[in-house]
Amino acid sequence: MKNEQTKLKAEGNINLMHLQNQIIEQYLNTKEAMIVLGIKSQTTIGKYETEGKLKAYRPFSNRKRYKLSELLKIQSKR
Numbered sequence: 897m898k899n900e901q902t903k904l905k906a907e908g909n910i911n912l913m914h915l916q917n918q919i920i921e922q923y924l925n926t927k928e929a930m931i932v933l934g935i936k937s938q939t940t941i942g943k944y945e946t947e948g949k950l951k952a953y954r955p956f957s958n959r960k961r962y963k964l965s966e967l968l969k970i971q972s973k974r
Contacts, residue, residue: 923953923961932967944970 926938935941936969941962943951952960 910966922964924964924967926962928972929962929967932964933971 908947924932929941930936930938933941939964950966952962952968955961969973
């Protein structure tokens, strides 16, 4: 009985961790975003922002960060 309860509790913790990993958004700096998109110029990222294809965030400081999920969507459309 105790083993079953322990097993169910462990499975619940694993499911909770999996859900938390999906909720947590990753932010990348400009150089990392360029790698994900496969581009070599910061000007291109600026064009994406101007055209509304990509949004820059400043969640931690005054430096631009980009959501990984948005970068992956742009990459998949290319």
